[in-house]
Amino acid sequence: MKSNYGYSEFNVEPYGTENLQVPLQVNCCGYDYFLSKSTVTTRQKGRLDYYFIYVIKGKIEIDITEQSFSCFEGDYILLPPHTAHKVHYSIGSAVYWIHFTGKCASDLFTYNHPHKLGLHHEILEHMKTIISELQTRKPYYQDYCNGYFWLLYSSVKRHENTFDEDTIMEELILYIHENLHLIKDVNELSEQVGLSPSRLIHRFTAYKGISPIRYLIQERLEKSKQLLLQTDMTIQEVADQVGYQNQLYFSQAFKKHTSYSPTAFRKSNLN
Known part of the structure; x- marks a missing residue:
């Protein structure tokens, strides 16, 4: 597996962090490429933060409570806090992901089912920038992460609404x-x-x-x-x-x- 990721100083693994005192907080962001073998990730109690997954290659299967979904290249799905889930990453699949929290977070996306989005360079670039900021933690990096998160959100909603x-x-x-x-x-x-x-x-x-x-x-x-x-x-x-x-x-x-x-x-x- 090939991975690249970054974490904020506020993030606590493996369950993340919930912070409803701020409008938005990016906890962590990353990229995983399951090159040679499939992988299953199970969180029986979910996480404390929101979990956004963007599939850029291959296919993943997600089990949420009593439902199962397939996500293909160009799809995204958002899991809210405290949502038990199991994610099956097939061989050759690749995803970008981001965990975030905040009092604005609940109004941003609809939950628990895949959305067709397509592959878009700008979305990947926003997520790469967030990863870099979390890794280097330069002064005001959290503000930068929040800013790029809003760009990410705007790009997702723009392309989602125009998907034919x-x-x-x-x-x-x-x-x-x-x-x-x-x-x-x-x-x-x-x-x-x-x-x-x-x-x-x-x-x-x-x-x-x-x-x-x-x-x-x-x-x-x-x-x-x-x-x-x-x-x-x-x-x-x-x-x-x-x-x-x-x-x-x-x-x-x-x-x-x-x-x-x-x-x-x-x-x-x-x-």
Whole structure:
């Protein structure tokens, strides 16, 4: 694991510090890259401060009370104080994080679920500067950290409010076309884009007019038509190419879609 971090003089590990006498206080900030092995961090009682995690590479899984969330590259999540959590860092994942407290802190972000943000150089630079200030602790470093925290917060909210979910849907459609034969269910699609299954179904249906699974089936069958007419593959080979391991199930789905069996469709269009 590769790490870089800094702590303020007020921070107390491993649970952090709560200070509601000041508007804002940055306790610590850092970067972790889990290069060669996965890692799990568990805090059964949480921390005393707020915990902001920004995923810049790979994927992490976060368990909060009875809920589990996947956070992908470009996502962030905020955990409030006293929140029990377990974070699973997959191999190759990398995150920036910051712990903060203060009487203004509770009004800054919404808690306990991932937010789509994207990767932004300015956000990384703000966090790197905070790390540097905490490491060197030059005069008035805490004021500098607070100032850069407000820049960080403003950048996050600006980019969060302009993030376009239609772009996610476009990327998902490309993913579906490239992986017709591999996709198993809507949970796999939701993990791919970092949305909950219910949110994905709602957004995709609004974007395309049909659910993601109905779209997947439609595109599989359209692809199978091309293969039946443009290749000499057997019916089983065509079924395999579009994600149906069972030839009978494929034939039933194909007939429901076209009113022809695969064999009849091929014959009627080649004659």
